[in-house]
Amino acid sequence: MKKRLLAAGLAGAMALSLTACGAKEETAATTAAPAATEAAKEAATEAAPAADDAKVVVFWYDESDVYLGSVRDAMNKEFEALGITPDNQFAANNQSTQIDQINTAIAGGADILVVNQVTSGASDTAEDIIAAAGDIPVLFFNRAIGTDGSDVAVLEANSTIAFIGTDAPAAGHMQGKMIGDYAVANFDAIDLNKDGSISYAMFKGDEANVEAIYRTQYGLEDANAVLEAAGKPALVYFDAANTDCYQVDQGGAWSAAAAKEYMDTNFVSYNEANGNMIELIICNNDGMAEGAIASLQEKGYNTGDGHVVPVFGVDATDNAKALIAEGAMTGTIKQDAQGMAAAVAQSAKAIVDGTAPAEALAGLKDERFSLDAECASKLYVAYAPYTGE
Amino acid sequence: MANPVKNMQRTIAEYKQMSAKDQKRFLTDLVLNNALYILMAIFVIYTAVKQENFLTLGSFANLITQVAAYLPLALGIAGCIVLTGTDLSAGRAVGLTAAIAGVFLQKSDFANKMFQNLPEVSTGWIIVTLFAVVAIGAVIGLVNGFFVAKFSLHPFIVTLSTQLITYGIILWFFALNGNNGQPISGLSREYKDFVGGAMFRLGGVAVPRYVLYAVILTALMWFIWNKTTFGKNMFAVGSNAEAAKVSGVNVFMTTVLVHTLAGAMYGYAGFIEGVRAGSVAASTGLNAECDAIAACVIGGVSFVGGTGKISGIILGVFVLRIIFVALTMLGVDSSSLYIIKGAIILCACALDMRKYLVKK
Numbered sequence: 240m241k242k243r244l245l246a247a248g249l250a251g252a253m254a255l256s257l258t259a260c261g262a263k264e265e266t267a268a269t270t271a272a273p274a275a276t277e278a279a280k281e282a283a284t285e286a287a288p289a290a291d292d293a294k295v296v297v298f299w300y301d302e303s304d305v306y307l308g309s310v311r312d313a314m315n316k317e318f319e320a321l322g323i324t325p326d327n328q329f330a331a332n333n334q335s336t337q338i339d340q341i342n343t344a345i346a347g348g349a350d351i352l353v354v355n356q357v358t359s360g361a362s363d364t365a366e367d368i369i370a371a372a373g374d375i376p377v378l379f380f381n382r383a384i385g386t387d388g389s390d391v392a393v394l395e396a397n398s399t400i401a402f403i404g405t406d407a408p409a410a411g412h413m414q415g416k417m418i419g420d421y422a423v424a425n426f427d428a429i430d431l432n433k434d435g436s437i438s439y440a441m442f443k444g445d446e447a448n449v450e451a452i453y454r455t456q457y458g459l460e461d462a463n464a465v466l467e468a469a470g471k472p473a474l475v476y477f478d479a480a481n482t483d484c485y486q487v488d489q490g491g492a493w494s495a496a497a498a499k500e501y502m503d504t505n506f507v508s509y510n511e512a513n514g515n516m517i518e519l520i521i522c523n524n525d526g527m528a529e530g531a532i533a534s535l536q537e538k539g540y541n542t543g544d545g546h547v548v549p550v551f552g553v554d555a556t557d558n559a560k561a562l563i564a565e566g567a568m569t570g571t572i573k574q575d576a577q578g579m580a581a582a583v584a585q586s587a588k589a590i591v592d593g594t595a596p597a598e599a600l601a602g603l604k605d606e607r608f609s610l611d612a613e614c615a616s617k618l619y620v621a622y623a624p625y626t627g628e
Numbered sequence: 629m630a631n632p633v634k635n636m637q638r639t640i641a642e643y644k645q646m647s648a649k650d651q652k653r654f655l656t657d658l659v660l661n662n663a664l665y666i667l668m669a670i671f672v673i674y675t676a677v678k679q680e681n682f683l684t685l686g687s688f689a690n691l692i693t694q695v696a697a698y699l700p701l702a703l704g705i706a707g708c709i710v711l712t713g714t715d716l717s718a719g720r721a722v723g724l725t726a727a728i729a730g731v732f733l734q735k736s737d738f739a740n741k742m743f744q745n746l747p748e749v750s751t752g753w754i755i756v757t758l759f760a761v762v763a764i765g766a767v768i769g770l771v772n773g774f775f776v777a778k779f780s781l782h783p784f785i786v787t788l789s790t791q792l793i794t795y796g797i798i799l800w801f802f803a804l805n806g807n808n809g810q811p812i813s814g815l816s817r818e819y820k821d822f823v824g825g826a827m828f829r830l831g832g833v834a835v836p837r838y839v840l841y842a843v844i845l846t847a848l849m850w851f852i853w854n855k856t857t858f859g860k861n862m863f864a865v866g867s868n869a870e871a872a873k874v875s876g877v878n879v880f881m882t883t884v885l886v887h888t889l890a891g892a893m894y895g896y897a898g899f900i901e902g903v904r905a906g907s908v909a910a911s912t913g914l915n916a917e918c919d920a921i922a923a924c925v926i927g928g929v930s931f932v933g934g935t936g937k938i939s940g941i942i943l944g945v946f947v948l949r950i951i952f953v954a955l956t957m958l959g960v961d962s963s964s965l966y967i968i969k970g971a972i973i974l975c976a977c978a979l980d981m982r983k984y985l986v987k988k
Contacts, residue, residue, distance in 0.1 A: 327961065334906070334907070335904050343957060346833065347682070363814060386810070446810075491910065
């Protein structure tokens with residue numbers, strides 16, 4: 240009898256979880272309905288959000304990405320202001336899952352697919368998505384759909400698609416210049432062992448991601464260019480045996496954990512006592528910078544008093560801003576989450592209302608946005624250096 | 629058994645003879661034993677009411693396409709579960725074989741082609757590649773099976789090790805020839821057509837060729853499981869390895885072969901995976917074994933060992949895919965998806981174990 244009760248209870252719990260999801264759907268529908276009548280009343284006033292039953296499905300590569308989390312918050316609000324309830328889907332960093340989600344959304348009658356592609360830099364995958372979508376417009380954002388110009392060919396061949404992102408090399412250039420300027424100004428303070436050169440560590444977010452590759456390359460190259468111009472020696476990678484000159488998150492998740500683990504391991508043989516301490520840290524994103532700082536702080540550095548090893552990131556997440564305010568982190572590059580969200584939401588709205596994607600992008604009037612010089616269906620959201628308010 | 633109608637009539641006749649108390653118990657058992665089907669039916673009806681696009685031909689085509697993609701891995705891993713084991717290396721084996729198949733079958737004029745002097749892609753070369761990756765998958769399975777059988781190691785440990793080793797090889801492979809971990813892209817048109825070319829359209833949605841391949845593989849696995857000595861030995865070893873040994877079954881060979889067969893299935897899964905995603909990345913195949921194992925246990929392939937049916941595995945894969953498609957269409961967020969998936973696996977296994985507990 241007991242066993243039967245247990246089984247019945249389990250079955251009941253399952254049924255409950257199913258209806259629980261249903262309830263959520265219903266509330267969404269009921270909140271949309273009054274909004275619709277309201278909109279009809281206030282149709283004359285432009286500010287009132289007109290309820291829109293357009294089916295906007297947003298596909299995110301992963302739910303746990305910190306920067307995209309802030310983009311998502313902002314984007315949900317932007318869509319809400321436009322009277323659209325977006326359907327957010329998460330692919331858990333798996334391209335096949337995302338393809339399944341996209342096919343299912345197409346079968347479910349989506350009006351626009353807003354895609355944060357998992358396999359960044361594979362234009363074939365983008366072409367498959369576009370082919371599956373047929374007449375349904377596809378708005379790619381954040382993660383580049385092709386390397387070295389192969390995305391432009393795809394964008395120009397398809398009139399139903401557009402891309403909103405950042406100019407991938409720009410963040411690297413900007414970070415490199417920031418590091419160079421900082422190193423020139425504070426050279427002797429950074430050079431802990433006074434050997435006349437600064438040894439650095441580089442943490443790469445993902446081996447295959449275009450942004451990660453450019454940031455890793457230009458973050459260093461541009462910094463060295465600034466140092467050279469000022470007559471200072473170039474940065475030296477701390478581990479002479481590592482010819483890659485970076486350590487990469489092998490899970491491709493740009494994670495703090497990966498950077499922390501690398502730093503903890505690096506500390507075993509590279510520390511102040513041995514006179515070969517890492518003196519400057521460059522990270523592809525703020526998540527990895529946080530991990531590196533956590534490791535430094537465990538060893539007594541970057542805690543407010545005592546020596547601060549300069550750590551640089553990209554994204555300007557809230558955590559990174561807080562670390563910069565505390566003095567534990569030196570600088571980051573602001574990747575404008577709000578701007579990205581606004582650009583995506585507004586152009587998605589224009590596209591479902593019948594505007595061609597390229598025109599929708601051109602219609603965005605904001606100083607934060609700029610169209611690619613060669614391709615009209617590619618929009619960039621500007622970066623900005625950030626070293627504290 | 630042979631005649632379902634007669635069977636049903638007999639059951640009804642038996643039911644009428646029972647006392648009131650027995651009748652009640654009979655009905656409760658009936659509901660609990662079929663709880664999964666009943667819940668799925670409710671779920672499907674609910675979704676269909678909420679989302680008119682759910683019960684369309686196009687949606688069905690989408691569903692069977694997904695089932696066909698996930699089925700081979702589940703069919704492979706099921707053998708390991710029948711032996712009371714598991715296989716954690718399946719996902720990475722898919723990743724490695726997908727990468728190798730991708731590199732073998734890149735477009736000849738593709739700028740980032742990893743190996744320039746491979747032959748032009750033709751049907752013959754595609755089939756050579758298919759056999760090559762199936763063989764590579766089989767080798768991974770062989771290593772698993774050998775260590776499990778030879779040293780009596782738990783498959784969890786062995787396959788955890790091969791999972792890590794395989795991932796290491798994947799990372800190394802992706803760094804070859806200046807590729808620097810870039811995704812393998814530029815798959816040739818012939819390869820894409822061979823795997824994902826449309827056979828016909830249902831409600832405007834193309835049904836790819838790998839649906840047919842999945843049907844063929846399922847028939848093959850059904851034959852192996854039910855009609856061969858090897859299949860019968862597998863169930864004997866899974867139920868009771870000692871008893872099987874005493875009855876003259878070569879337990880070592882059976883274990884090795886079950887894992888090798890599973891590995892061959894991973895190789896095939898890898899062969900279609902690259903085309904499905906459009907490109908292969910180092911993370912391809914990550915955690916694929918979790919869905920496969922879940923499908924098996926939902927379908928009644930029990931970790932108790934020695935039990936399981938091919939039809940059950942198909943059912944399990946269908947259940948998981950229906951949940952995915954329906955919840956995606958309903959716009960339910962992914963956190964609930966995981967919770968529901970977990971709850972269903974738990975319920976299915978609890979209900980499954982109930983049968984054994986009642987017997988005792």
